Structures are given as structure tokens and as C-alpha cells.
Amino acid sequence: MVIDYASVFQALPGAVALLTPELVFADANLAWLRQAGRSRDQVVGRYLFDAFPGSPRDPAASEVRHLEASLREVLANRKIDMDLQRYDVESAQRPGHWEERYWSVVNAPVFAPDGQIALVIHRVEEVTELLRATSRPDGSLQLEAELFSRMRQLHEINERLRRAHAREREVALALQRAMLPVPPSIGHHRFAVRYRPAVGSLNVCGDWYDLVQLQDGDKIAVAVGDVVGHGLEAAGIMGQLRSALSATSLVATGPAQALEVLGRYAHCVTGAESTTAVTSFIDFSRHLITYSSAGHPPPVLLRADGTVELLDQATDPPLDAVFESSPRPEATTAFTDGDTLLLYTDGLIERRHQDIDTGLSQLTDALIRHKELTTPEALADAVMNDLIPAEGVTDDTALVVVSL
Template sequence: MAEAGIDYAAVFQALPGMVALLTPDMAYADVNEEFLRISGRTRELMVGRYLFDVFPDNPGDPAASGARNLMASLQRVLATGERDAMALQRYDVESLERPGEWEERYWSPVNAPVLGPDGQVVLLVHRVEEVTELIKARGRGSRTQVLEAELYTRARELQEGNERLRAAHAREREVALALQDAMLPALGPIGHHRAAVRYQPAVGSLNVCGDWYDLVDLPGDRIGVAVGDVVGHGLQAAGVMGLLRSALSAASRVADGPAQALEVLGLYARSVEGAENTTAVETCVDWDTHTITYSSAGHPPPALLHVDGTVEFLDQATDPPLGARPEHIARPQATTTFAEGDTLVLYTDGLIERRHEDIDTGLNRLADSLIHHRGTAPEPLADALLLDLLPTVGTTDDTALVIVQL
């Protein structure tokens, strides 16, 4: 049958299992017939209503956790854009015929994302296997009942273990963020020039990364501006970030240009565990000559917003990330000119890259946003770029951003 001839709405309604579609706000967008039949609800009682208004936790059971666990699973799908299979849940349901009475139910849910063209989650597929009869079946042999009880107990233990693991990850995230905050420099004066910096951490507890930025005064009317991104997550990445940021900051003050500074950093990175394949870009802005000299180690290109509304990506001096080559080779360097009023933007990949999307799409999105906000001062421009470009639900990668008014 040709794809155009398939009635997908009819297919959805005929699915043999319980399936619902939820909006990112967790309201029912649609439910299939099997969901209505097994849950005992009507379409009018569900579609358009908040999930946890339709199926709240049993208020008479202090240990009830089905709603809380389901909420956590759906939020993980929204944040990561990946499916999440839940452990077996006891999730009691209020009887429609006898309000105030709650029926003991056991569910095995799986939640999956539906992604829009921009890579963001636009719908959640909520599939449920009803296993109440399996758990509560009467008349079976005692060994079967023991095995079923043990199955439920093990599932609850697994769930509790996952909750403890998430709590430990949350503590690690707090420590990593505190470490990053201590090591990333506060924006100090850079002569008479205006600049803005931002650091936006990832949403997930395991996704705190090693992004960094740096601005340094150089002799003459010059400054060095750099950003970098360490591969990995958590405390180790944050620690490596601190070492590399400090090393590049020192090298940029004495090196003969950005390429040589990255060469020195690459040699140093070979001795730092976890520094392999770090990306970084170093720029030198010279107001006396109105030039920007730059070199990139596998990093997304800086953007130069010209006063005429055009955007130039500084991509003519790109080399592999740090430590990617076994032998030492001099890194490339390029120079471009700027006019008074231009704006230089350096960033890490969290600002532009999205899962299942070509990087050019993200670069074009950045250029469009810069053109739209042309003439905006660095501080409000930084806020506008984050608002325009970061997902509304949450990010799974850190973002560092530096904006310099030229």
C-alpha cells in the first residue's frame, strides 16, 4: 500500500495496546480505543486534560509514587529527546462508579518523543502495558504467586535504586557547577570596549560539561578572546576545563598569535588525562589595525556581525581538536578585518547543534538571530541569542557565549 493511502489516525486507534499522545505540557492530545477501554475513561474525560488530573496518585496511600515516577520519566524524555522505559509501577485508579474508591492497578509504561523539524520534542508517545491481572491473578499455584510478588518487589527496588542514583548525580552536578563557577573568570574591564559573557549549564545531572570562555588584555589596544569545550561530562570534565582554560589564558599572553597559543595548548593537553579531542578557538582583536586574527582547533567558527547586516563565519583557519594528531604540526591562522560597530560572537556547540540536524542548520539559525538583533548592545544581545537558540524544554549540552562590541 502506498504511504499516501495509509490512514494513520485509524491505525493509531486500532493499535492493540494502550497508547496515548501527550503534549509537552503533559495534556492528553489523543488516546486510542484500547487505552479508553482498559482505563475505563471516556475520550471527553481525557483529551485536552492534564495527565495527572485524570490519573492522580491515590491520596489515601502515603507510599503512592506512580504519578511522581511517571512525571520524572516524561521530563527525562523532554530533556533528552530519547525514549524512557519505566520499571513496573503500582498506579491505583479511582473508580468512576464508586468515587473515593481506588482500584489497585499495575502498569508497565514506555515513553518516547516525537521530534519536530527543529529537533525539539513536540509530542510524547505514552504506551502502557496493563499487567494487573498478571500480578493479582487468583487460583494460581503458590510458587507462581511468590514469583509474581518477588517480581514486583525487585521492580520497586530497582526503581528506588534509580532514584538514589539520580540523587547522587544531582549532587555531582551541584559540585561540578560550583567548580565551573569558581574557575570561569568574571568579566572584568577590557579597556573601553563592551563585552558580555554567558554560561548556560545543561539540564541533566550527568550533562554538566567542560565548556569555558576567556578574555585577556594584550599589549596595545588588543584583547584575546577564547572559548573551548572538553569532551565528557561531570566533575572530570570540569576539572580538565579548568586546567586547559588556565593554560590557554597564559599561552595567549606570550604566544606569537592564536595559532601558536593553540599549539602550546595542544602539547600541554597530551599530558592531561581527559583532554584529548578538546575543541577550542582563540582570537586576537586588534583595534589599532581593525583586524581579528584567529585559529580554531576543531571548534565551531566565531561569527562576525557586520554593521551592514551581513554575518561572516571565521572558518578559514580550522584544524583538528587538541591531541587528535600523533605528531606535532603547526596550526593554521587567518586574519579578517572589521569596522567600528561590528560584533564578534564566540560560542560552544550547545548554542547551535541539535540531535538529528546538520550543523549548517544551526549556523544559519545563529546568523538569522544576529541579523534580527543587529544594533543590540552585548548584554541584551547575549540574552536574546540564548532565548532564540536554546530549546525551550531544556538543553542536554552546556553553552558558553562571549560577545564583544568592536
């Protein structure tokens, strides 16, 4: 039997619309159109919030922001999001008249064969009618009315939590920006740094980057790291570890010793356990890179001839992840003029439902594709544009590009 899925979609008793990743209506079933009071021609092909703008009675348009945040979270997290939301709707029979409405909303991703999100299922069920049950003389549907009251309270709690999270996120990002300024010039060497915060979550402010001019000859240390926590706490820990690694790099014999000392320091910092970091000492006079990694994704060396090398020969557990500290490994590789070194955090390559090897392959492919770019700034922008989707990702991302 051949199933006519288009007919099944239209016959579904639940109200379901299909949105593109740009939040444009691709289709809507009959139940959804009846509930919304719109025809198919009034919605299909239109941007969601053009077809259903926010109520002008809400100057902050919070209902639009909250529904959009739910949809953006689905696009970023690649998983289902459910919520109870207030979203007032303009009456189709009385233009200019806005009716208070409450909806139970479920947003879910639909994946294409290549693993990208092709559509978002937007299922809604109006629950406003439950409120009217309290006024019935016979007291019927009282249980449903009480349930709605509870749901409305939950909605108000969610609103307060969203506002609190938004405030903490703003403060944490401000602190992050203060502690991660663009480094000053380091001699004649060219480099670029990028930081992209996570979207739709508090999972921000744990990543850092740093470049330090070493005291012995024409050498610099380049490092990135990632604290496990998030928000203000992660920003504070990040600042401590970044400063400690900068200072240690100035006196360490090499990157392995710098990470070994940093691990001992992390043992004394609450919340620093399992932090990952990688640092590279670049000796421009000898054309050598010496590197060591504490559980971090490997640096990448883009050769002048367009080939790519993963620097993965000196990897050890994250900071303070083992009971007994021990000397960390380090490895050395040669480079030639025109090569480029990239260090980054896992937000650049790790995605839900995707193996990390796939992310590394996408990174190397992007570097090969953009090998003709001649400046670190241009290459950094190209890599970020290729690997970070327009809707953002759920982990923050740091990237350092150094011309060799």
C-alpha cells in the same frame, strides 16, 4: 485502500496517549482510557500532571519528577526513553484513595515535517497485577511474579542511581559556576557571557569561556572551549585548561601559539584529549581579529551592515588529537566599529538528527534577524532564546558576545 489511522489508533490493544511538547493530552486511545480509569473528556486538553497529580503520600513527589524527567529527556534527546516506574493513581470509584501502581513506560517522539517534535507517544502497560500472582493458592503465574519482583528491584536500583546522578550534577554545576564567574569589566569594551547546562543528563560542565586583557596595547583575548567528558571530572579538566589558556594568552605571540602550547599541556592532563577550543585576539587599535581553532565551531562576525561572516579559515584538529604536535594555523580579518563577534560551544548549534550546517545556518539567520539589537546582553539573550528550545538540550552551551 485508504487507511483510517484514527480508527487504528483507537483499536490498538496497547494503551497509548499522545502528548504535546508542553505535556498536554492531545488524544488517548480506548485501551489507555480503560487502564487509567478515565473518560476522554477528563484528559484531553489537560496538562498531564493536572489530570494525574502525584500522590500526597509522597511529599517529595518523586514519582511525578521521574515521569516528567523521562518525558523531558525524550524532548531534549529526540529519542525513545523506556523505564519501569511507580506512579500511584487516585481511584476513580474512591476519591481520596490512592492505589500503588507500577507501569512499564515507553515515551517516543513524533516529528513534524520541519524536524521539530510535534507529539510524544506515551505508551504505558500496568504491571502491578503481577505482584498479586504470588498470593494465588495454586501457585500459578509464579514466573510472572518473580519477573515483577526483579522489575521492582530494578526500579529501586534506578531510583538510587537517579539520586546519585542528581547529587553529582548539583556538585558539578556548583563547581562550574565557581570557575566560570562573569568576567570583570575589560576597559571600555562591552561584552556578554552566557552558560546554559544540559538537561536530563550528566553531560554538563565541560564547556568554558574566558576574556583576558592582553598586555600589548588595546587588545583582548576571547576564548571558548569544550571538554569531551562530563560531570565533576570534566569540570576539573575544564578549570585546568581554562587557566592554562588564560596564562598562555598573556605571553603568546598570537592565538595559534597559545593553542599550540595549550595542546602540549593537554597532553599531560588525563581526560583532556580531544578537547576543542577556539581563541581570538582582538586588536581594537588596528581593527583586526586574529583567530585559531582547535577543532571547534567557527566564531561568527556580525557586520554592522547586517551581513554575517564565519571565521573558519584557521581550523586544526582538537587538542592532543595527533601524535606529533605542530604549529597551528591562524587567520586575520578586519572589522569596523559596530561589528559584533560571537564565540560559542556546540550546544548552541548541534542537534541529534540535524546536520551541523543546519545549526550554523540557524545561528546566522538569528543574527541577521536581530541585527538591530544594540547591546551584547540583548543579542546574547535573543540568540539563546532562538536556538535553545524551551525544554533544553542534551549538551551544555557557552556563548560570548563582544561589541567591536
